Amino acid sequence: MVALFDPTEYKINSKANWNAVAPDYHYNWANKHAGPFKSTVEVVNLAEINPSDKVLDIACGTGAVSTEIFRRLDKTGLLVGIDLSRTALHIAKKTMSLPNANFFEMDAENLGFNFVFDKILCQYGLMFFPNVNKVLETARKILKHNGRIVFAVHGLAEDVPYFSSIMSPILKYIPDIRPKGVPTVHRFGNTGDLQKELERAGFSNVSITKHVFSYEAGTFEEYWHDYMHSTANSIRPKIESMGENIRSQIKHDSLQNTVRYTKDGKITFPWTVLTALAHNT
Numbered sequence: 001m002v003a004l005f006d007p008t009e010y011k012i013n014s015k016a017n018w019n020a021v022a023p024d025y026h027y028n029w030a031n032k033h034a035g036p037f038k039s040t041v042e043v044v045n046l047a048e049i050n051p052s053d054k055v056l057d058i059a060c061g062t063g064a065v066s067t068e069i070f071r072r073l074d075k076t077g078l079l080v081g082i083d084l085s086r087t088a089l090h091i092a093k094k095t096m097s098l099p100n101a102n103f104f105e106m107d108a109e110n111l112g113f114n115f116v117f118d119k120i121l122c123q124y125g126l127m128f129f130p131n132v133n134k135v136l137e138t139a140r141k142i143l144k145h146n147g148r149i150v151f152a153v154h155g156l157a158e159d160v161p162y163f164s165s166i167m168s169p170i171l172k173y174i175p176d177i178r179p180k181g182v183p184t185v186h187r188f189g190n191t192g193d194l195q196k197e198l199e200r201a202g203f204s205n206v207s208i209t210k211h212v213f214s215y216e217a218g219t220f221e222e223y224w225h226d227y228m229h230s231t232a233n234s235i236r237p238k239i240e241s242m243g244e245n246i247r248s249q250i251k252h253d254s255l256q257n258t259v260r261y262t263k264d265g266k267i268t269f270p271w272t273v274l275t276a277l278a279h280n281t
């Protein structure tokens with residue numbers, strides 16, 4: 001029987017998982033501006049940061065967006081980054097140990113601020129929050145009147161084959177690998193869904209842009225190893241516990257799924273990303 005999604009258990013696991021993968025995530029992806037992280041500068045540009053702005057980076061992770069924000073602030077500006085993962089925050093803090101850059105371990109569903117920000121940003125975080133409406137409604141309350149909020153989210157499964165080439169076979173052979181109703185990375189990959197969610201929370205003038213970046217994943221073996229130790233890190237023990245036969249079938253089907261993206265033995269995936277800009281009017 002497929003287990004039902006439990007938001008508290010999900011967050012505890014998510015925190016442990018991000019603590020485990022944060023260094024690899026930072027040095028191999030976010031800090032390199034690899035694949036989807038070509039959006040980092042784009043997201044910060046959309047926020048139109050002024051040097052004296054007070055800026056909140058929700059689910060700041062290891063600080064990819066925060067670094068870019070901080071470059072645009074002067075001493076009168078303030079950067080606050082929040083995230084569930086202490087290991088990720090530690091990496092962010094190392095890069096920006098300055099009085100006006102602050103990083104807190106905080107759940108996005110419990111934003112505890114009693115002042116308002118000029119700008120709020122959240123790159124590749126929204127899809128992980130079980131109660132997105134709660135996050136957005138609170139974000140609106142702590143965003144200045146006429147302030148800007150900016151998001152980046154991944155596209156739909158078929159538009160992000162880095163995720164789906166391996167995840168589809170995993171779901172085919174181990175359908176109960178994830179609890180029923182668990183948030184997926186593709187949750188806001190549909191422009192209309194993202195727009196509706198932002199408007200439901202009271203934001204206006206929502207504009208969403210689709211970007212197609214590319215990601216060089218290397219050989220299939222390199223891709224498989226990277227995926228199993230990053231995206232699939234938390235479910236890897238379950239995959240391994242299913243035995244060699246199932247694992248080989250998943251790997252075989254995954255390889256087939258990558259053929260169309262492979263040239264001279266190397267995989268280059270397209271990677272669709274949506275950026276959203278909204279206002280608090």
Ligand SMILES: C[S@@+](CC[C@H](N)C(=O)[O-])C[C@H]1O[C@@H](n2cnc3c(N)ncnc32)[C@H](O)[C@@H]1O
Binds near residue numbers: 011084109129
């Ligand atoms: C894909 S990373 C994005 C990090 C960063 N924004 C970036 O662009 O590199 C997702 C981050 O969301 C954080 N996260 C997940 N659920 C969260 C929650 N409920 N509250 C705060 N952070 C959360 C994770 O710890 C992780 O650092």
